[in-house]
Amino acid sequence: MSILDYSALELSKEIKAGNIGVAEATKAVLDHINNTDKNINAFITVADERALQKAESLQKQLAEYRGKEAELSPLFGVPFAVKDNICVKNMRTTCASKILGNFVPTYDATVVSRLESAGAVIIGKTNMDEFAMGSTSETSAFGITKNPADTDCVPGGSSGGSAAAIASGMAYGALGSDTGGSIRQPASYCGVVGLKPTYGRVSRYGLIAYGSSLDQIGPMGKNVEDVAAILDIIAGHDKNDATSADLEGGCFADACVEDVKGLKIGIPKGYFAEGLDGKVKETVLAAAKTLEEKGAIIEEFDLGFEEYAIPAYYTIASAEASSNLERFDGIKYGYRTKEFNGLHNMYKKTRSEGFGPEVKRRIMLGSFVLSSGYYDAYYLKALKVRALIKEAFDRAFEKYDVILGPVAPTTAPKIGTSLTDPLKMYLGDIYTISANLCGIPAISVPCGSDDSGMPIGLQLMGKMFDEKTLIRTAYTFEKARV
Numbered sequence: 479m480s481i482l483d484y485s486a487l488e489l490s491k492e493i494k495a496g497n498i499g500v501a502e503a504t505k506a507v508l509d510h511i512n513n514t515d516k517n518i519n520a521f522i523t524v525a526d527e528r529a530l531q532k533a534e535s536l537q538k539q540l541a542e543y544r545g546k547e548a549e550l551s552p553l554f555g556v557p558f559a560v561k562d563n564i565c566v567k568n569m570r571t572t573c574a575s576k577i578l579g580n581f582v583p584t585y586d587a588t589v590v591s592r593l594e595s596a597g598a599v600i601i602g603k604t605n606m607d608e609f610a611m612g613s614t615s616e617t618s619a620f621g622i623t624k625n626p627a628d629t630d631c632v633p634g635g636s637s638g639g640s641a642a643a644i645a646s647g648m649a650y651g652a653l654g655s656d657t658g659g660s661i662r663q664p665a666s667y668c669g670v671v672g673l674k675p676t677y678g679r680v681s682r683y684g685l686i687a688y689g690s691s692l693d694q695i696g697p698m699g700k701n702v703e704d705v706a707a708i709l710d711i712i713a714g715h716d717k718n719d720a721t722s723a724d725l726e727g728g729c730f731a732d733a734c735v736e737d738v739k740g741l742k743i744g745i746p747k748g749y750f751a752e753g754l755d756g757k758v759k760e761t762v763l764a765a766a767k768t769l770e771e772k773g774a775i776i777e778e779f780d781l782g783f784e785e786y787a788i789p790a791y792y793t794i795a796s797a798e799a800s801s802n803l804e805r806f807d808g809i810k811y812g813y814r815t816k817e818f819n820g821l822h823n824m825y826k827k828t829r830s831e832g833f834g835p836e837v838k839r840r841i842m843l844g845s846f847v848l849s850s851g852y853y854d855a856y857y858l859k860a861l862k863v864r865a866l867i868k869e870a871f872d873r874a875f876e877k878y879d880v881i882l883g884p885v886a887p888t889t890a891p892k893i894g895t896s897l898t899d900p901l902k903m904y905l906g907d908i909y910t911i912s913a914n915l916c917g918i919p920a921i922s923v924p925c926g927s928d929d930s931g932m933p934i935g936l937q938l939m940g941k942m943f944d945e946k947t948l949i950r951t952a953y954t955f956e957k958a959r960v
Contacts, residue, residue, distance in 0.1 A: 481506040486556045486650040486704040493555035494540065494547040500555040504533040504599050507557045511601070511648045517629060520642040522562050522620045523570050524602040529557065532599050539597070552707050552731065554597035559649035561640050562603040563610055564695065565684040566590050569600070573686050574618035575608045577806050577813045577832030587684020588719065589653055589695050589712040596711045601649065604639030608834045609803065610657055610688045612636050613903050614896045615664070617836045622893060625668060627932055631890040634664030640698050641668040651699040651708050655685055657692045658791055659885070659910025662922035665698055666885035666935025669924045671705045671952070672698045676943045677917035678723035680709075681716035689798040690721075692791075692914040702923060702953040706730040709945065725943065733946035734953045739773030741951065744878035746781035749909055755888045758934055761926035762884045765936045768958050769882075769951065781874060781881075783867045784908070790867065791911040792904055793847050793860035799837075800844025806832065839900065868916045871939075880951050881939040884909050885922045889932035909937060919945045923952040925959065 481503055484492065492498040508526050515521055536555050543550055560566055563573045565583035567590075572578045586594070594600065607617040615623040615638025623638045625631040626646035633642040637654030641664035644652055654661040656674040665672025674696045685695055697708035709730045716722040745766060750759055770776045808814035808828030815831055818824035833841070847856035874881060886906055896903040913920040918939055925936035936955065940948040 482510055482647040484650070485700045486553055487707055489650055490552055490554050490556050494550060500536045500540065500599065501530060501533040503555065504529050504557050504601065507601060507648060514646055514648060517624065518626060518642050518646055518648070519621050519623050520604055520639045520646065520648055521559070521602045522572055522574060522605050522639070525569055525600065528569070529599050529601045532594075536597055536599065551596035551711065553651070553711065555599065556650050557599045557601045558593060559602055559604045559640055559643045559652040560590060560600055561637050561652070561654045562606055563655055563686045564590060564653055565686070566600060566603065569603060571603060571686070572620070573609045574606045574620055575833065575837070576619045577828070579619065579813055581812050583684075585684065588681035588716045590684065592712050604637070604643055604652060606639050607636035608837050609686070609799070610636040610655055610660055611799065611836050611840050613659070613663060613906050614891070615639060616893065616897055617834055619834060624893065625890050627669060628890070628930070630892055631932065632667065632893055632896065634667035634890060636660040637672070637698065638664045641665050641670055641672065644668070644670045644698055644700060651697065651704055653695055653712070654698050655693055655695050656914065657689050657795060658907050658914050661696045661698060662885050662910050662920060662935065662937060663907070665922040667890035667933060669933030670698055670700060671702055671921070671923050672696065673705050673709060673921045673945070673948070674913060674919060675709065675713065675945060676723070676919045678721055679725070679919070679943065679945065680712050681719040681722050683716055683718040687802040689795040690802060691798060692795055694914070702949060702956050703731065703734050705921075706734055706949050723943070728946060730945055730949055733949040735950055736772070736954045736957050738769055738951055738954045741774045741880065741947070742878045743769060743774050743776050743880045743882050743951075744874055745776065745778045745882050746784070747778050748781055748784040749883040753887050754884060757928045758884050758886070758888060761934045762936055765925040765955060766882055769955055772954055772958055777878070779874065779877070782870045783863070786863050787867060787912050787915065788904060788908055790860040790863040791907070791915055792843070793856055794864065796840045796844035797848050797857050798844070800841045800848065803837070803841055836900070864915050867912055871912065871916045871918065875941045879940070879947055883937050885935040885937040886910070889928045889930070889934060913939050918942050919948055921948045921952050923956055925955070
């Protein structure tokens with residue numbers, strides 16, 4: 479068995495048993511990146527020297543724990559990738575944008591410091607849609623990321639680099655961020671597991687914001703157990719984040735048990751209506767049947783408001799983006815235009831040259847819906863619709879423990895086919911955005927493939943702060959499918 483074939487938990491066990499060295503595992507991954515990433519472009523920055531130094535330090539720490547290895551983290555010594563909108567101290571963090579092309583943070587995001595304290599090795603920063611705005615990882619200023627299952631296809635977005643890195647064996651686990659499905663959709667397209675936690679479960683301190691009321695950092699991995707173990711490390715209250723819930727971690731790894739007997743799972747009828755690819759529909763419903771055979775109670779129901787989720791989400795997200803991206807002006811940090819005439823001209827040229835087309839589109843849309851005369855007509859109305867959507871989910875969760883559906887309407891599209899029609903790309907988020915609007919947890923777990931061999935993901939959504947039920951359900955399905 480190759481070192482690269484291990485799951486994150488399996489690798490850590492081998493390291494702690496003395497069968498594999500931390501530096502050996504780290505070097506194997508770095509060599510694989512060097513040989514593979516030129517075809518995938520999953521990474522913007524690879525921190526070879528830093529990673530190897532950390533690996534050597536961890537190997538010395540392991541020697542001090544001989545006979546007490548159980549005291550170390552379950553992910554001790556494991557190489558991890560981090561999405562490039564999450565700050566890592568002294569490591570370039572670009573958000574895949576020219577405007578932050580030379581930005582080097584002076585501090586670690588809370589999730590990064592928690593991972594490193596647990597003995598993880600950060601190997602680099604993964605490619606993404608610019609400022610997390612996109613569903614394909616094609617809007618990056620550092621080139622398109624390709625899907626390892628078929629390099630003619632996109633890996634999904636915006637956390638496409640993290641998903642592609644795991645799927646191609648260039649990382650054992652990764653961190654992504656999810657504003658409207660940006661962890662779950664690339665996980666589905668690439669055939670890996672991705673979890674969007676409840677809003678507030680994981681600190682956002684050190685995440686460069688897109689939509690502040692929607693963004694959530696979450697784990698991505700080869701299987702459900704790895705994702706649960708990562709969540710155990712990064713979850714918990716953080717005084718540096720005002721939106722962080724005053725809750726400790728939840729021992730999520732303990733939820734990895736095969737038991738869904740009596741679990742009530744609801745399937746929204748609207749999620750399986752017109753627009754869903756036939757093979758995706760068939761595969762997801764087959765997954766529901768598998769859970770039913772394991773003892774779950776499956777029912778169809780009318781959720782309502784499905785058609786309003788897309789306009790409400792993009793109105794709110796764009797409004798928050800236009801506000802959050804005001805700070806990138808060429809004065810404080812990042813890119814500044816070389817030639818300008820006066821302060822106003824410098825702002826205008828810097829932002830015109832530094833931002834890509836999709837980011838500009840969303841800034842303009844956000845500025846419009848927040849402007850005088852349109853605030854009530856668009857932004858305020860979107861907030862009211864968001865409240866109605868949340869009420870619909872609250873009613874559903876009074877009856878059901880889990881809501882089951884597809885992650886995306888199709889499998890991964892071909893590169894170049896999505897950006898020509900932004901509205902079509904936005905509609906691809908129809909099944910994922912409600913979890914962000916409502917702040918609830920959701921997970922994507924592989925459930926099959928289409929006739930071309932492209933992965934299909936199963937989405938499970940749960941009650942706020944009930945990640946354990948999602949993990950238990952996903953784990954049960956994963957084991958039943960093996």
